[in-house]
Amino acid sequence: MTATYDIFQQVFALSQISNNLIRMEGKKEYLQLQMNSYVQHYLNYDSTPTPDITALLGEWSVVWGPVVFQAPTSNVSDNAMLVARSTATLPDGSTKDVCVVAIAGTAAMSNFDWNCEDGIGGKTGAAIEQVVSWTDFLATPSETVVSQPVAGQPYISLGTATGLYTLLVEMTDQNKTLADYLGTVSADILVVTGHSLGGALSAALGLYLAQNKVAPQIPITYVYATAGASPGNDVFAQIFTKTLPPQIGPSPSKSWNVDIWNTRDVVPQAWSIAPADPSIRTICNVNGIYNNDSTTPAQLKSRHCRRTCITGQKTQG
Numbered sequence: 001m002t003a004t005y006d007i008f009q010q011v012f013a014l015s016q017i018s019n020n021l022i023r024m025e026g027k028k029e030y031l032q033l034q035m036n037s038y039v040q041h042y043l044n045y046d047s048t049p050t051p052d053i054t055a056l057l058g059e060w061s062v063v064w065g066p067v068v069f070q071a072p073t074s075n076v077s078d079n080a081m082l083v084a085r086s087t088a089t090l091p092d093g094s095t096k097d098v099c100v101v102a103i104a105g106t107a108a109m110s111n112f113d114w115n116c117e118d119g120i121g122g123k124t125g126a127a128i129e130q131v132v133s134w135t136d137f138l139a140t141p142s143e144t145v146v147s148q149p150v151a152g153q154p155y156i157s158l159g160t161a162t163g164l165y166t167l168l169v170e171m172t173d174q175n176k177t178l179a180d181y182l183g184t185v186s187a188d189i190l191v192v193t194g195h196s197l198g199g200a201l202s203a204a205l206g207l208y209l210a211q212n213k214v215a216p217q218i219p220i221t222y223v224y225a226t227a228g229a230s231p232g233n234d235v236f237a238q239i240f241t242k243t244l245p246p247q248i249g250p251s252p253s254k255s256w257n258v259d260i261w262n263t264r265d266v267v268p269q270a271w272s273i274a275p276a277d278p279s280i281r282t283i284c285n286v287n288g289i290y291n292n293d294s295t296t297p298a299q300l301k302s303r304h305c306r307r308t309c310i311t312g313q314k315t316q317g
Contacts, residue, residue, distance in 0.1 A: 003058030007088050008254050010057050011100055011224045014084055015193040017042050018102040021068065021077035025109065028070040031077045035066045043084055060086040063099070064181045067171040071112040078112040079166050080104035083181065091249065096188035099218065101178065103167065103194035103201050117163040118197055118229070119271075127159030128271055134236050138211055141165050154239055156204060157271070160231035163201045164208065182215040190218040191256075196267050199228020199259060206257075207240050222247065222256040229270040230281065264289060 003010060020038045021031055040047045044061040065082035081103050088098045106113045119127030133147040134154035143165035149155055156164070168179060182190070192209065194202035206223035209215060223244060230237075240257075247256035261268035263278065266286050276284040 002089070004056045005058070006254070007090055007098070008224070008249075010060070010086075010088060011191055011193050012195075012226065012253075013042075013057055014060065014082075014100050014102040015195050015198065015224070015226065018066070018080050018082055018104040018198070019195065021080055022104065022107045023109065024077065025075050027075070028068060028077075031070065032066075032068045035068055035077070035080060039066055039082065058086055058088060060084040060100075063185075064173050064176070064178065065171075067173050069166055069171050071110075071116075074110065074112055076107045076110045077104070078107055078110045079163065079171065081167055081171055081178070083178070085187065091254065097186075098189045098191060099182075099185060099187045099215075101190070101192045101202075101205070103192070103198040103205065105194060105196035105198040113197060117159045117201075119157065119159040127162065128157055130158040131155040131233070132158055132161040134232060134239070137161060137164070138208065141168050141208075149233075152235060154232060154236040156232040156236060160200060160204050163197065164204050167201060167205055168208070179209075179212075179214045182209065182218070185215060186217040187215075188218070189220045189222060190215055191222045191224055193224040193226075194228070195226045196228065199225040199268075200231040201228075203228060203240065203259065204231045207243055210243050211239075224256060225259045227261050227265055227268050228259050229267055230272055 005013065017039060021035055024031060024034060039045045039062060041050050042053050042057065043049055044059060061084065063083050063085045067081055068077045069079040071078045081101065083099060083101050085099045087095055089095050106118055116127055130146045131149055132145060132155065134156050136145060137156065143162040146158060147155060168177060192202045192206035202225045203223055206221060210221045221244060244257040246258050249255045253260055259268060261281065266289060268281050269283050269285050272282040273284060274280065274282040276282060276288055278285060
């Protein structure tokens with residue numbers, strides 16, 4: 001079936017489907033059932049999806065997940081992820097076997113997300129100010145081994161490491177981690193996508209999968225990140241660009257391996273403290289978005305600089 005949406009719209013839709021639980025409360029078992037039921041409306045998963053949705057998205061089948069993660073003492077879905085697969089049409093008209101890893105963004109009522117992954121909540125800002133060696137994380141994923149930054153080395157924020165560790169280690173489907181599953185799959189293209197927190201995590205996860213050759217039988221890896229904050233420092237950004245070079249399309253939204261962001265959205269501005277400049281993403285742009293006279297938010301002056309992790313493609317609000 002020929003889908004009405006192009007491949008970029010389909011991938012973005014999958015990203016949004018992973019976000020269904022962001023405002024829902026309950027025990028993990030309940031939330032998992034709600035996620036399973038919701039996915040059935042859109043994708044082939046235990047039942048046939050709604051026909052009018054299939055006409056838009058094409059026929060995508062859930063092949064891993066969806067998986068809901070709930071942190072200790074939490075009453076929400078703190079992370080969610082799924083893998084969907086389809087034979088999709090690319091911009092050049094070719095058809096390819098595509099696997100998409102879709103990662104949910106911040107759950108609105110999740111203290112775990114705000115404090116431990118986004119780093120916005122809490123008094124110390126440890127999830128932002130503390131960093132984890134990207135080299136060490138590649139070798140052994142960990143959310144607790146904090147590093148002292150050394151110039152010229154790649155680092156991710158502790159919050160990014162926490163989220164990425166959750167995706168790679170804590171979340172399983174039928175006792176298989178995401179890496180376990182991808183290691184057995186043959187396909188033409190792997191796309192990792194997410195929005196907001198999911199945008200930051202999709203960039204880090206995509207690079208992790210590519211550098212570690214987790215999916216050796218999938219020759220091409222793309223990241224489709226939207227509105228993601230920066231997960232790492234400038235050296236991390238350079239490694240990302242070298243490993244997953246930007247594939248710029250005819251419009252900002254039709255590009256791979258970039259962060260697609262809106263100039264009126266504050267989330268993608270975090271966490272760089274480079275001087276205010278509307279052509280780049282920096283926290284110092286935020287006051288200008290809201291016509292505030294101050295140029296540097298005082299409470300953020302002490303933050304470590306987090307330069308944009310991947311090339312940004314701006315869209316105007």
